[in-house]
Amino acid sequence: MYRKKVISAIAAAATLGMLVAGCANQTGPSSTDTSGAAGGRINIPAISKVDVPAGAVLPAGDGKGKCASTTTLAYAGAETGPNAQLGINIFNGIQLAINQHNAANPGCQVQFKKFDTEGDPNKATGPVTQIVSEPDIVGVVGLPFSGESKATGNIFEQKGLVHITPSATNPGLTKNGWTTFFRALGNDAVQGPAAAKFLTDKLQAKKVYLVQDDSDYGIGLGTSTSQALGSAMVGSDKVVTGQKDFSAVISKIMNAKADTVYYAGYYAEGAPFDQQLVGKGFTGSFVGPDGVKDDQFIKQAGDASSNAYFTCPCIPGELIPSFESEYKKLANAEPGTYSIEGYDAATVLLSGIDKGKQSRADLLSWVKSYDADGLSKHYKWDSTGELATPDVYGYKVENGKIVPIGVIGK
Amino acid sequence: MISEVIPTLLHSVPVDDTWITFDVNSFTQNFWSSTFDGLTFGAIYALVALGYTLVYGVLNLINFAHSEVFITGCYGVFFTLSALNFGPSAPRLAFWAIVGNLVLALIVAIIASALMAVIVERVAYKPLRQRKAPRLAFLITAIGVSFAIQYTIYWWRGPSPEAALTMFRPLPIFDVFGTIIDSQQVVIVVAAIILMIATDQFIRRSKTGRGIRAVAQDPDTATLMGVNKERIIVTTFIIGGILAGAAALFYVMKIPSGVQYNGGFILGVKAFAAAVLGGIGNVRGALLGGLLIGLIGNYGQVLLGSSQWTDVVAFVVLVLVLIVRPEGVLGSSLGKSKA
Numbered sequence: 001m002y003r004k005k006v007i008s009a010i011a012a013a014a015t016l017g018m019l020v021a022g023c024a025n026q027t028g029p030s031s032t033d034t035s036g037a038a039g040g041r042i043n044i045p046a047i048s049k050v051d052v053p054a055g056a057v058l059p060a061g062d063g064k065g066k067c068a069s070t071t072t073l074a075y076a077g078a079e080t081g082p083n084a085q086l087g088i089n090i091f092n093g094i095q096l097a098i099n100q101h102n103a104a105n106p107g108c109q110v111q112f113k114k115f116d117t118e119g120d121p122n123k124a125t126g127p128v129t130q131i132v133s134e135p136d137i138v139g140v141v142g143l144p145f146s147g148e149s150k151a152t153g154n155i156f157e158q159k160g161l162v163h164i165t166p167s168a169t170n171p172g173l174t175k176n177g178w179t180t181f182f183r184a185l186g187n188d189a190v191q192g193p194a195a196a197k198f199l200t201d202k203l204q205a206k207k208v209y210l211v212q213d214d215s216d217y218g219i220g221l222g223t224s225t226s227q228a229l230g231s232a233m234v235g236s237d238k239v240v241t242g243q244k245d246f247s248a249v250i251s252k253i254m255n256a257k258a259d260t261v262y263y264a265g266y267y268a269e270g271a272p273f274d275q276q277l278v279g280k281g282f283t284g285s286f287v288g289p290d291g292v293k294d295d296q297f298i299k300q301a302g303d304a305s306s307n308a309y310f311t312c313p314c315i316p317g318e319l320i321p322s323f324e325s326e327y328k329k330l331a332n333a334e335p336g337t338y339s340i341e342g343y344d345a346a347t348v349l350l351s352g353i354d355k356g357k358q359s360r361a362d363l364l365s366w367v368k369s370y371d372a373d374g375l376s377k378h379y380k381w382d383s384t385g386e387l388a389t390p391d392v393y394g395y396k397v398e399n400g401k402i403v404p405i406g407v408i409g410k
Numbered sequence: 411m412i413s414e415v416i417p418t419l420l421h422s423v424p425v426d427d428t429w430i431t432f433d434v435n436s437f438t439q440n441f442w443s444s445t446f447d448g449l450t451f452g453a454i455y456a457l458v459a460l461g462y463t464l465v466y467g468v469l470n471l472i473n474f475a476h477s478e479v480f481i482t483g484c485y486g487v488f489f490t491l492s493a494l495n496f497g498p499s500a501p502r503l504a505f506w507a508i509v510g511n512l513v514l515a516l517i518v519a520i521i522a523s524a525l526m527a528v529i530v531e532r533v534a535y536k537p538l539r540q541r542k543a544p545r546l547a548f549l550i551t552a553i554g555v556s557f558a559i560q561y562t563i564y565w566w567r568g569p570s571p572e573a574a575l576t577m578f579r580p581l582p583i584f585d586v587f588g589t590i591i592d593s594q595q596v597v598i599v600v601a602a603i604i605l606m607i608a609t610d611q612f613i614r615r616s617k618t619g620r621g622i623r624a625v626a627q628d629p630d631t632a633t634l635m636g637v638n639k640e641r642i643i644v645t646t647f648i649i650g651g652i653l654a655g656a657a658a659l660f661y662v663m664k665i666p667s668g669v670q671y672n673g674g675f676i677l678g679v680k681a682f683a684a685a686v687l688g689g690i691g692n693v694r695g696a697l698l699g700g701l702l703i704g705l706i707g708n709y710g711q712v713l714l715g716s717s718q719w720t721d722v723v724a725f726v727v728l729v730l731v732l733i734v735r736p737e738g739v740l741g742s743s744l745g746k747s748k749a
Contacts, residue, residue, distance in 0.1 A: 080569050118569075214718065238716040242676070244665045245451065248711045248720075251443035251589075252436060268571075272667040275498070275574050300667045302498015302574045 042203055042285075044309075044396060046403040050319045053373035059097040059347045060104035065354030067108035073098065073349055074113045074131050075342075076142035076152075076163075081118030082242075082268040085296045086338060087144050090166050092331040093317075093342030094141050099330065101350045110353060113137065117148050121216075124148035125155065132159035138363050139163070139349040141342055146170030146217040149181075156180045162364040164348060166341035169290065169313060170220040174384040182367055182381050184345045185338075186313035186390030186410075188217070191289060192224025194392035194409025195311040199260055200232050202394070202408065203285055203309065209258035210236040211249060211273070213265030221289055222264040234258055239269055246273045250280050259284040266291040271300035278304035290314055293337050293395055293402060309405075310395040314338055315376035316404035323375055344374035437713045442589035448708035449701060450595045450664060453602035456700025457657035458681035460609060460693065461527075461650030467626040467691035468646045470545070471535065474552040477678020478559035479527045479651050481671070483658030485563070486522030488669045490515040491575050491662075498574040498666070508578055512659070520655035527651030530555055531644060556675075563671040571673065574666035598660045605656055606697045609649065613693055618645055626691065680707075680721070683728050689738030698739060703728075 075094050078087030091114055098112045113134075115127035124143060131137055132155055140156070140163035143149045149168040156163050157178045164182045165173075171189040173181065199205045210233055212222030226233055235256045237249045253261060261277065263270050263286065270292040277286065286308045288297070293310035301308070317340030318324050327335045327343075352366035371380040380388060394408040458480055465473045494511050495501065503511070534555045538547055580594035613619040621642045624632035633639050661668055661677070680703055688699025703724050710723025731739065 082569055082571075084569055238718060240718050243717055244668050244673070245447075246717075247447040248440065248444055248708055249717060251440045251447070252712075255439050272571075272574070272665065275576075275666060279576070279580060296570060299498070299573050300571060302576060302666075304498070 044202060044394070044405045046396070046398060047316075047406045048319065050316055050404070052320055052375060053378065056373045056375050057347055057351055058375075059101040059343075059350050061101065061351055061354045063104045063106075065101070065105035065108035066356075067110065067353050067358055069109055070111065070136045071108070071138060071353060071358055072111040072113055072134070072136040073346065073353075074115060074134075074137045074140045074142075076115045076124070076127055076131055076140055077117055077144040077148070078119035079114060079116040081116075081120060083119045083145070083266050083291070085267075085294050085336065086167065086291070087119065089294075089336030089339045090141070090144055090342035092327065092333075093166070093335070093339035093344075094346040096327055096330050097343045097346035097350060100326070101354075105354065108354060110350065111136070117143060119145050119148060121145075121147040121151040124152050128152040128155045132156060132161050137161070138353070138358060138360050139367075141166060141345045141349070144168060144338070145215075146173060146220065147215050149173055150176075150216055153178045153181055160360050160364060162349070162360065162367050164345040164367065166345045167290065167314070167338040168217075170216050171224070172216075172220065174386050178385065179368075180364060182385040183387065184341045184348075184379070185387070186392055187386065188221040188224050188289075190390060190410070191311055191313050191392050192221055193228040195221075195225050195262065195287065195289065196228030196232075198309075198311055198394055198408045199229065199262060199287060203260060203287070205232060205260035205285070207234040207256065207258045208232050208260045208262055209234060209253045209256055211253075211261060211263050211265075212236070212238055213269055214238060214240050215265065217291060218265040225262060225264060229262075239265070239273070241266075241269065243269055244272055246276050247280075249273070250277050250282070253277070253282065254280065261286050263288045263292060265289075267294050267297040267300070271297045271305070274308060275301040275304040278307060283307075285309055287311065290337060295336065295402065298397060298400055298402070305397045305400075308397045310402065311392060311408060312337065312395060313390050313392050315340055315391070316393060316395070317343070317376065319404065320375055340376045344376050344379065347374055348379060433713060437709070440712045442587050444708040444712045445705065446586075446589065446591050446595055448705035450598050450704070451708070452684075452701035452704025453599045454657050454660050454664065454700075455677070455681045455684045455703050456606060456697045457602050457653045457660070458677065459685040459688070459696035459700045460606065460653045462682050462685040463688075463690055463693060463696040464613075464622070464646050464650050466685070468622060468643060469535070469548075471548050472552060472682070473530070473535075473647075473650075474549075474678070474682075475530045475534070475555040475559060476527075476650060476654065477674035477681075478556055478563075479523050479530065480654040480658055480661075480678060480681075481563070481669075481674035482526040482559075483519040483523035483651075483655035484662055484669045484673060485567075485572075486519040486655065487515045487659050487662045488572050488575060490518040491577070492573075496575050496577065498576060500576040500579045512577060516656060516659045519658045520652050523655030523658060524648045524651035526559075527647040527654070528644060530559075531647040536640075560672050560675070567671060569671070571667045571670040575662055575669075576666050577663050594663060598664060602656070602660060603697075605653060606693075609653065610693050610697075612649075618642070622646055676721075680724065683725065687728050687731055687738055689740040692738065692740050695738055695740035702739075 075091045078084045102109050117124035117127050144167045146168045157180050162180050164184050166184050169188045171187045210226050212218040270288050274286045288310050290312040293312050298305045317335035352363050357363045357366040389410050391407050392409040394405045395402050396405050461476045534551050580592035582590040583593050584591040621637045624637050625642045684699035684703040685696045688695025706727045707720040707724035711720040
């Protein structure tokens with residue numbers, strides 16, 4: 001018994017001692033080194049307003065819409081899962097559009113149904129099969145992510161159900177011959193080169209290290225960005241969905257003496273990656289695409305996120321006052337990434353319903369020939385479902401918030 | 411030819427056929443940093459592996475819920491440090507204040523994990539034991555309990571990881587062959603090794619440790635010799651929980667945003683693999699296995715050029731070792747461990 005006590009006492013004392021030793025070494029310079037990182041970086045000022053098209057179509061319409069009480073629009077996408085926040089931003093945008101429409105049109109109360117895919121391609125086919133089998137659903141906003149969009153496009157196609165993705169950016173999605181798929185934003189063939197130009201011109205990066213995840217989105221965006229970067233790229237690496245430890249990637253980045261890191265993936269991995277990168281003493285900029293641009297990134301990466309910039313084919317909805325205030329009332333939060341794209345996509349479908357396009361076939365041809373402004377941009381699709389000249393915006397983290405820094409490419 | 415190939419490899423489009431690169435250059439460049447990181451993770455795996463090994467030794471049961479015992483400790487750390495105003499950025503606290511807070515978090519994590527371990531034992535395993543259920547029933551129950559705890563946390567805390575908690579800013583301590591070893595790595599590895607030695611000594615020398623070994627060797631004879639088997643089983647779960655709680659503190663120290671409902675799962679699988687690699691039921695085997703799994707995974711990742719390979723390499727090595735030595739590197743026996 002005596003011996004046991006001695007051993008535990010020694011163990012406890014030694015453990016404590018180690019904690020002490022570790023902390024002792026870090027108290028000294030910590031008051032000086034945190035701001036040093038930001039000092040060397042380029043400062044790009046935030047913008048405070050965006051231009052809204054004057055004649056933008058709004059969900060309210062003319063208030064004379066008539067439709068059956070069973071008419072339903074659906075959202076399919078993540079409500080839960082590791083990247084749920086992007087999905088939540090979107091369906092709140094849709095909900096707002098539908099609320100405004102129903103308030104203004106007593107003769108047409110459109111129902112709204114949400115189907116959770118968790119953002120996972122393997123889980124998305126079930127909910128989508130359910131959607132296409134419900135005859136009351138005439139149009140869908142979704143799916144938000146590229147992998148799940150790829151996995152489910154054929155199901156929509158077979159049943160002729162129109163669906164507008166507010167956020168999936170993999171360029172390959174419009175090359176499947178689908179006639180029911182429409183994209184309400186620019187794809188990564190646009191975002192990649194815009195990101196590369198942003199890195200080398202605006203941020204004046206000389207040595208970019210490109211890291212991509214293993215999703216369709218990350219691979220597609222990594223490919224188009226690395227091609228556009230050319231010799232400014234000093235190395236590349238891949239991480240996997242769900243990865244928590246990035247030490248091996250980080251030591252490669254440090255050894256390559258990279259001044260900027262571009263991460264093609266989602267915030268679930270991007271946040272711990274940036275956090276660990278800064279923790280290891282990286283002082284350059286961290287640039288991520290639309291999948292990383294979310295408040296969750298700042299929440300999870302903490303102070304480290306102050307080195308972050310984002311590229312995004314999304315319009316800063318928070319700078320459109322009418323949209324911002326209404327959204328805030330509904331969701332109790334600022335509009336997030338893709339909230340306004342979700343709102344606009346729902347508006348396209350709602351305006352069709354008001355015009356009497358209330359069967360799947362009618363609503364599909366309505367979207368095909370659609371040619372009007374939304375709050376965020378002009379909507380007119382080519383035969384594959386791509387928009388003509390979508391803008392790519394830059395964003396940065398300032399005082400713990402994501403703020404837009406203007407258009408960085410088309 | 412080579413000079414043409416290398417730049418294209420460097421700037422090549424990372425599509426699927428180039429995902430395997432055998433990059434010796436990167437391996438030599440990153441050898442020491444991957445060694446130190448591998449050891450740090452290995453130390454955490456080893457602490458968790460001890461929990462698998464001890465329970466297996468005593469009950470011949472693979473306690474799959476041990477990864478949830480571990481994540482419970484992580485939540486203990488998270489809530490304690492959040493309440494103490496720790497957040498994503500390292501707080502500017504006096505040195506003793508940090509130590510005090512971390513020790514408090516350690517104690518809460520240990521209590522939380524140990525408590526969860528005892529609950530799992532009492533609710534899931536003891537009733538089965540009393541009814542003399544077949545071994546398979548224990549295994550399925552273990553998996554069931556693991557999922558039940560995971561999704562209870564999911565229901566409570568949601569799918570997103572908790573906000574990052576930085577305990578202190580790691581500062582460089584040593585420079586080994588041009589690679590910096592930071593204070594965090596030193597704290598984790600040394601504290602973990604001290605805990606493992608203490609556990610080993612406890613099992614080998616204390617009266618309770620002798621009881622554990624006796625039950626592991628022959629439960630019936632041990633009972634005849636006056637060992638309280640039920641008490642020993644609970645004690646074993648508590649020891650596993652204590653070590654998992656300590657591992658939780660170190661894990662959150664290393665991965666500040668790792669607190670998530672399913673955050674223990676992969677780590678649990680790797681810790682279990684570590685226990686098997688070292689020889690399940692063998693305390694020193696768990697230590698060795700943990701460090702090996704940490705190191706091999708990191709080497710494989712750097713050598714093959716992608717994080718995707720960490721687990722592939724670690725588990726291929728596990729299979730190869732088991733083909734040659736099915737008992738694990740150090741052999742599997744808690745009862746016969748020399749004392």
